[in-house]
Each structure stands twice: as structure tokens, then as C-alpha cells.
Amino acid sequence: MPQFSYKARKRSGELVEGLLEVPDRTAALAQIQRSGLFPISVDSTKPGAVVNGKAAAKNFSFSSFLPPTMRAQMAQKKKPKLQELATFTTQLANLLNSGMPLTVALNSMGHLETKGIPSAVSKELKQEVTEGRSLSDAMAKQPVVFSDLYVNMVRAGETSGSLVPVLRRMASHFQQFAEVQAKFKSAMIYPIIVICMGVLLVTFFMLFMMPQFITMFQDFAIVLPLPTRFLIASSQFLARFWWLIGLVVLALFVVFKRFQSSKAGRRKLDLWWMQLPVFGKVIKVNLFGQFARTLGTLLQNGVPVLTALKITEQVIPNVHLKEAISKTREAVTDGKTLAQPLAQSKLFPQLMVDLVRIGEETGDVPGAMNNLAETYESELQIALRVMMDLIGPALIIVMAIIVGFLLISIFLPLFKLISSIH
Numbered sequence: 001m002p003q004f005s006y007k008a009r010k011r012s013g014e015l016v017e018g019l020l021e022v023p024d025r026t027a028a029l030a031q032i033q034r035s036g037l038f039p040i041s042v043d044s045t046k047p048g049a050v051v052n053g054k055a056a057a058k059n060f061s062f063s064s065f066l067p068p069t070m071r072a073q074m075a076q077k078k079k080p081k082l083q084e085l086a087t088f089t090t091q092l093a094n095l096l097n098s099g100m101p102l103t104v105a106l107n108s109m110g111h112l113e114t115k116g117i118p119s120a121v122s123k124e125l126k127q128e129v130t131e132g133r134s135l136s137d138a139m140a141k142q143p144v145v146f147s148d149l150y151v152n153m154v155r156a157g158e159t160s161g162s163l164v165p166v167l168r169r170m171a172s173h174f175q176q177f178a179e180v181q182a183k184f185k186s187a188m189i190y191p192i193i194v195i196c197m198g199v200l201l202v203t204f205f206m207l208f209m210m211p212q213f214i215t216m217f218q219d220f221a222i223v224l225p226l227p228t229r230f231l232i233a234s235s236q237f238l239a240r241f242w243w244l245i246g247l248v249v250l251a252l253f254v255v256f257k258r259f260q261s262s263k264a265g266r267r268k269l270d271l272w273w274m275q276l277p278v279f280g281k282v283i284k285v286n287l288f289g290q291f292a293r294t295l296g297t298l299l300q301n302g303v304p305v306l307t308a309l310k311i312t313e314q315v316i317p318n319v320h321l322k323e324a325i326s327k328t329r330e331a332v333t334d335g336k337t338l339a340q341p342l343a344q345s346k347l348f349p350q351l352m353v354d355l356v357r358i359g360e361e362t363g364d365v366p367g368a369m370n371n372l373a374e375t376y377e378s379e380l381q382i383a384l385r386v387m388m389d390l391i392g393p394a395l396i397i398v399m400a401i402i403v404g405f406l407l408i409s410i411f412l413p414l415f416k417l418i419s420s421i422h
Helices: 025-034 068-075 080-096 101-108 119-128 133-141 148-160 163-216 226-261 263-275 279-300 305-315 319-335 337-344 351-361 365-419
Strands: 003-009 015-021 038-044
Touching: 003 025, 003 133, 015 025, 015 337, 080 101, 080 226, 101 119, 101 163, 133 148, 148 163, 148 279, 148 305, 148 319, 163 226, 163 279, 163 365, 263 279, 263 305, 263 319, 279 305, 279 365, 305 319, 319 337, 337 351
Parallel strands: none
Antiparallel strands: 003 015, 003 038
């Protein structure tokens, strides 16, 4: 007769496990309920399966000995992308909005494999919720997938009884951030491709084509011009010591990474990025928009202002803005308004300070922050367009200078030879 392992709860809430030998799963559920238990899971198993250590299983894995949370973390080693998180959140909101209970919705999510978020995550969430934990507490046990921002917004939605609207706003939040990141990355693709192609073409010319010209120039009974001599020396050095150049580049990369990982280096680089011409404008506008969107979304969903500031501080990547947000949180703790420490930091633009102050006076800081986010996201698009309009011609000019130097270095000896013949 088939065997079914089950997990159930007593009326007191105590979790019990057992093994039943009944014709089918329906009979197993009926017998569990007749015993005064509330079934959580009933799974068919082969005779000899392990139930509370009573028998030896034929099939097992090392992960089966781990706690459910640890198994989920092993299954999800890579942090999901914003777009993937937005899809997951939208799916959950739609299921809950259709009237499904939370456990049933999470069970359905376990069958809807979301790219970047394995089904094991939803299954572990369902298990935690079934055992009596809140969804936010269950998500907090999987920090690789769900950030503090996500967990706190879900907790605020649970507290206010508006989980579905909160999930929808959160999905929109992640979607907007994903679109901003995509625009920023697409803006950088063109210059990176042009630079890489330029380096490859020059290297190919110096290593494979220049030696043929060198052999030809050696037959000339003339003194080679300075640009040509410089090009020949460069080609010979590159052909002979290419490995040394590679080691130098690698060493510079390691030194840069170590400098970047140090506290002082990180501060200098973050300040330097913001002070760059053209590109620095894009960096600052992106940071201000990220700050406004994150803080506005948290406040709009009922997260307390101090918690919202702390989470926003963790989200912002720039060290100087992190410190300014931290000081703002300390000032708000001491009873000051939000606009005062933002103004004192000298980092945030006057527009942001003024709109935050107006939002505090009207009692609508979340609305003010969301308006600021939309403003800076629109400004970011303009800044990216301006940057691309400037980078394109600049790269063309640089490439024209390099190609022109190569042509001049090659043709000058030919012109000199022709003039000496006449």
C-alpha cells in the first residue's frame, strides 16, 4: 500500500511529522484531520523513506540535511536583476489581487519559474508563512534575493493591510530603476566599442603591418622623418616587449582596484566622478534621482522616515552622499526637519531642498520626493543625450588624429624619396 509522509500542526501550534500507509492522498488528508491535526504538507513516498529518522532513505542529498533557509540561499547564489525582481513582484501582486490566499499564491509562484529567481525561493517562503511567520519575516531570511528595502516595504504593506498596492508600487519602482540602468548602459556601449576597436586596429597595424613598412624603409637611402622613426621605435618595442606592456597594464589594474577598495581611495574616486565634465553631470543626476525615488517610495508605503533614510543610505553607492544621508538621519532623530540637514550638506541641489521643505509644510514629503525623482529621471535622459552628442564627435576627432599620424608617418618617407629622385 502507498505511504505518505506528512507535516501538520496541533491546535497548540506544535509541528508534528509522521508516516501514513493509506490508499491515496485524499485518505491521508482525511486521517490527519480526524486526528485533530491541521495538515501542512502531504507527500507520497516509497516504503523505507525517512520520517523523523525511523528508516533509511534510498535517495538523499547533502542539502536535505540543511535548514530550509540555507537550502534556498544555496539555490540562489546570484542576486537577481531589477527587471527580474520586478517580474517576480508583479506576478505575486497579480495572484494576490485575484483573491488567492498568500500560501496558495506562493505555492503557485513555486510553479512559475521567474528568470533569476528559482522556484525554491517561493517554496521556502510558502513553508515559512505556513509555519506562522509573516511574509516580510520570511523574505528577511533570504537577503540575497530580498533587500532591506523590499522587506521593509512588504512589512509596511502587511501592517497597513495594503500588501497588493505596495507590491505593485514596488514592482513599478524596480521597473523604473531597471529602465534608468538600461539607458545608462546603452549610452556607454557606443564609446566602449569604438575605443576597443580603435585599440585593436592600432595594435594590429603596429604588430603585423608596420614590420613590412620597416623592411621597405630600410632600403631607402634617406634619413627618415621624426614621426616615422617614432612609429618604427614604437612598433619594435611593442613587438619585443608586448608581455611587459601586459604586465604593466595588469599591475595598474590591480593598483587601481586596491585603491578603489580602500576608504580614502573610494572617497577620492566618488568625488572625482562627480566633478568630471559632462560625465559628472550624468553621475550626479542619476544619484539624486535614485535618492529621491528610493526615499519617496519607502515613505509612500508607510515606512518610518528614519528607517527609510537608513535603507536609502544603503542603496546609494556614493560615499559622500551616504555620509550626508547618515547626518540627515541623525539630525531628524534630534528633531530637525528633513530639509535642514540636506541643505547643510552642500551636496544636494537647491531644487531638492526647496521641494522637500514645501513637502514638509504641506505634509506630503513622499509626493515631493516622487516629483523630484521624475524631474531627475527626465533630466538624466537629457544629460545622457548631451553626453552622447559630445562623446561621438570627440571619439571621431581622436581616431582621426591617430589615423592621420599613422598615414603621415608612412607617407612622409615616400614623399621625401620622390623629391630626392627629382
